[in-house]
Amino acid sequence: MNKKRIPFAYAKSIYEIDVSFYKKLGVKYILCDLDNTLDPYIVSEPQQEAIDLIKKLSEADITLMIVSNNSGKRVHHYASLLGVEAECFMKKPFSGPLIKMMQRRGIKPEEAIMVGDQIMTDVTASNGAGVRCVLTEPLCDKEPPWTKWNRLFDRPKRKKMADGGLLKDWRTLL
Numbered sequence: 001m002n003k004k005r006i007p008f009a010y011a012k013s014i015y016e017i018d019v020s021f022y023k024k025l026g027v028k029y030i031l032c033d034l035d036n037t038l039d040p041y042i043v044s045e046p047q048q049e050a051i052d053l054i055k056k057l058s059e060a061d062i063t064l065m066i067v068s069n070n071s072g073k074r075v076h077h078y079a080s081l082l083g084v085e086a087e088c089f090m091k092k093p094f095s096g097p098l099i100k101m102m103q104r105r106g107i108k109p110e111e112a113i114m115v116g117d118q119i120m121t122d123v124t125a126s127n128g129a130g131v132r133c134v135l136t137e138p139l140c141d142k143e144p145p146w147t148k149w150n151r152l153f154d155r156p157k158r159k160k161m162a163d164g165g166l167l168k169d170w171r172t173l174l
């Protein structure tokens with residue numbers, strides 16, 4: 001198994017992760033994927049769950065920012081309604097844009113964690129940048145064609161990792 005594909009931790013959804021998990025790891029920045037991680041791909045405005053999450057995190061002095069491969073229009077519209085910073089066209093699985101963005105914003109890899117629903121993009125890019133990654137399940141089945149293509153790779157890898165005990169539930173790291 002390619003180590004670059006193995007996430008630091010696993011959660012069904014970002015919404016089940018307790019703030020204490022991030023605190024324990026010294027996380028100050030959550031670099032969060034948007035589509036099917038924070039909200040479904042087809043949803044253009046933040047759902048209440050996302051709004052509540054941002055409130056809870058800011059009370060704990062944790063900053064969530066969106067790090068998406070999607071277009072500026074979609075990403076910035078959603079992020080501005082949620083009141084968070086965002087970066088679009090991040091070219092995940094490549095880690096170069098992620099590394100440059102962290103340098104530009106003064107974010108140290110050890111202070112950050114990525115949360116995302118795809119092994120091929122989110123886990124690979126964050127591992128390449130030396131950032132821990134929590135892999136989640138996609139929030140819904142509706143996905144664009146290029147993500148459906150990635151799932152052909154993602155699903156068997158996920159199953160293999162789960163069977164091999166390589167998907168560590170976030171609760172076990174508390």
Ligand SMILES: [Mg+2]
Nearest residue numbers: 033035036117
């Ligand atoms: Mg996604």
